[in-house]
Amino acid sequence: MFIGHFAVGFAAKKLAPRASEGALLLAPLFLDTIWPVFLTAGWESVRIDPGNTAFTPLDLHDYPYTHSLLMAVVWSLVLGGIYFAVTRYGRGALVVGAGVFSHWLLDFVTHRPDLPLYPGSATLVGLGLWHSRAGTMLVEGALFAAGVWIYARTTRARDRVGSIAWWAMVAVLVLLYASTAFGPPPPSVKAIVAVGFVAWLFIPWAWWFDRHREVR
Numbered sequence: 660m661f662i663g664h665f666a667v668g669f670a671a672k673k674l675a676p677r678a679s680e681g682a683l684l685l686a687p688l689f690l691d692t693i694w695p696v697f698l699t700a701g702w703e704s705v706r707i708d709p710g711n712t713a714f715t716p717l718d719l720h721d722y723p724y725t726h727s728l729l730m731a732v733v734w735s736l737v738l739g740g741i742y743f744a745v746t747r748y749g750r751g752a753l754v755v756g757a758g759v760f761s762h763w764l765l766d767f768v769t770h771r772p773d774l775p776l777y778p779g780s781a782t783l784v785g786l787g788l789w790h791s792r793a794g795t796m797l798v799e800g801a802l803f804a805a806g807v808w809i810y811a812r813t814t815r816a817r818d819r820v821g822s823i824a825w826w827a828m829v830a831v832l833v834l835l836y837a838s839t840a841f842g843p844p845p846p847s848v849k850a851i852v853a854v855g856f857v858a859w860l861f862i863p864w865a866w867w868f869d870r871h872r873e874v875r
């Protein structure tokens with residue numbers, strides 16, 4: 660799943676209005692945010708395999724530290740804990756922790772059975788929504804629309820940056836989603852890693868427009 664994770668980050672603002680959207684967005688993206696680090700270090704790997712499912716050309720055969728159920732719980736506790744230590748905002752910490760875990764749940768719905776229960780586990784799970792391109796886009800598109808709607812209703816722009824920078828991100832995400840859904844597969848694993856690192860920019864971007872918006 661891709662923009663569905665963003666939907667969770669946007670909707671989270673309603674549950675923890677005092678938290679920065681930067682933190683609220685980092686949470687549901689976190690497992691994919693650290694994934695390029697693990698790929699670069701050689702601790703995890705991925706193969707390009709067009710047709711792996713109808714939606715993704717990636718064979719996600721080896722990602723126990725970022726995407727196993729157990730590690731998703733661990734990362735949720737770590738990020739929620741760090742957030743609480745820094746901000747002392749309990750509600751925000753709960754939402755951040757739950758946000759990290761939501762990534763695994765949404766991936767569980769979309770991936771074919773490639774998610775391990777824990778590192779080294781032979782049991783792989785996944786409900787395989789990705790076998791249907793239309794189904795994937797319908798579910799993920801609906802989630803995304805709901806997330807955007809909730810964030811837009813929960814906050815209001817204080818100035819032009821607060822409006823333009825926010826809607827620009829929404830537009831960029833829609834374009835990126837369309838290009839992953841209909842475009843060619845990535846040319847190399849290096850390209851996947853590079854895109855993964857560039858995606859980190861969404862976090863400061865969200866922090867930035869959120870500072871130019873206020874809770875209604």
Ligand SMILES: [Zn+2]
Pocket residue numbers: 660690691726762766
């Ligand atoms: Zn993921």
